[in-house]
Amino acid sequence: MADNKAPKKRRVRDSRPWWDTFPWWGVIVLVLIGWMAWQISFNSNYELAWDRIWPGLRVTIRATFQSFGIALVLGLLVGMGQLSKNVFFRNIARTYVEIIRGIPILPLIFVVALILIPLLELDKFLNFEMRATVTLSVIYGAYMAEIFRGGIQSVPPGQSEAGRSLGLSRRQTMNSVVLPQAMRAIIPPLGNDFIAILKDTSLLSVLGVLEITQRARQFSASTFKFREGYFVVAFIYLLLTLSLSVLLSVLERRMTRDRKGER
């Protein structure tokens, strides 16, 4: 059982001076954020950019959550499909993962949103934002399928043997024994993918979806205030991703505490 060694925190008092270990990067980031906040509050050009761009935040966040949700379900299904005993499911899942992983996101968005969806005659029901969300879900579904597969495979086979020996069915063993243990290996990379999806919603701008990047492009193009427009949009992304990182590390720390068997 490899997971029972919780990493021990070593507190070695080393001889390095305080300025060597001080988190300067945090100060730099804070100064940048403070400077941007200052500009947006008191510089009328930045204020204008902010007013034009931030309404797109709703679209960005909506697309992020929807894509993540669909990709999660898709990833779990495809990930288990790859481990299926059924030769058909296994190969369908594998094909899907290999094809999607092999193509960059930008061309895939064009292919799915502009070719595949009209071809399937779904374009009457799906506006461009939905099409883009579907595309992101399909892409991240493939990435997550690999995360789920790896997580499930990280659980030692003896665990499911023990479950099956007690008379639990395949499904019961998966749900009660394997998946709960696989979650430890799955949650951290899923968190990374959540941040990655958030950033990749900026690609929806190529379909004209009015999320924050597209609004920044429009603002800059119409006012020639490129610096203000792009600084503001970069600032918004940074705020979102940094706060997500903090949330994730809190979550991970909680999980390592559980790992020691404390409740």
Add this chain to the structure above:
Amino acid sequence: MISARGLTKTFNKTIHAVKNVDLEVDAGEVVVIVGPSGSGKSTVLRCLNLLEIPTEGEVVVDGFDLTDPSTDIDSVRAEVGMVFQQFNLFPHLTVLENITLALKKVRGKNKKEASEIAMQQLTRVGIPEKVDSFPRQLSGGQQQRVAIARSLAMEPKIMLFDEPTSALDPEMVKEVLDVMLKLAADGMTMVVVTHEMGFAKAAADRLVFIDEGEIVEVGLPEEIFNNPTHQRTKDFFNKILY
């Protein structure tokens, strides 16, 4: 209770782990399987609850033909307990939850009934005080005793033991063997793969010596220890008995 005929297991078409093994185990009998490592004794055991699917041959357990695809293997396994070398307790569940999981899901017991059964079995293996611990907080011997209690809680008709003491520190072997001896004395049908010759002497009705995937010799433990008839058996006991 168990009847294996012509049992053969081949891995990757070239590795013959088990060759044409016949094994009959009656109700209440304790059969101990010994043999050099890699001789296929664990594979034989794992074929008895279909953790390995036999390449050829027939395995009938409690009247059910395991090699028949229409047999509901889950319901057969519920009647056949298995104890592993590596314990295989569920690390994300407490001792209590480890034991009650299958009681609830397979036997359909409610929480209260399942907890009562779990406490009875934990008392039987001598560690009722560990009910709320997590597996990693227990010693190896305690973990293995919980694993035995987990199997016993299902009230199996047969118990299979796959080298239950091989992963234990020497000072913990006895506490596990004591539980197994008690179980044998209670009349449980047991098939035990082990290197503990003391246990074989004390509890086995029959000793089966396997080498290179074949049964070389079967008999009473004392007979085989004292007068092995085959050269391979003699060599084996010469190496391990001192």
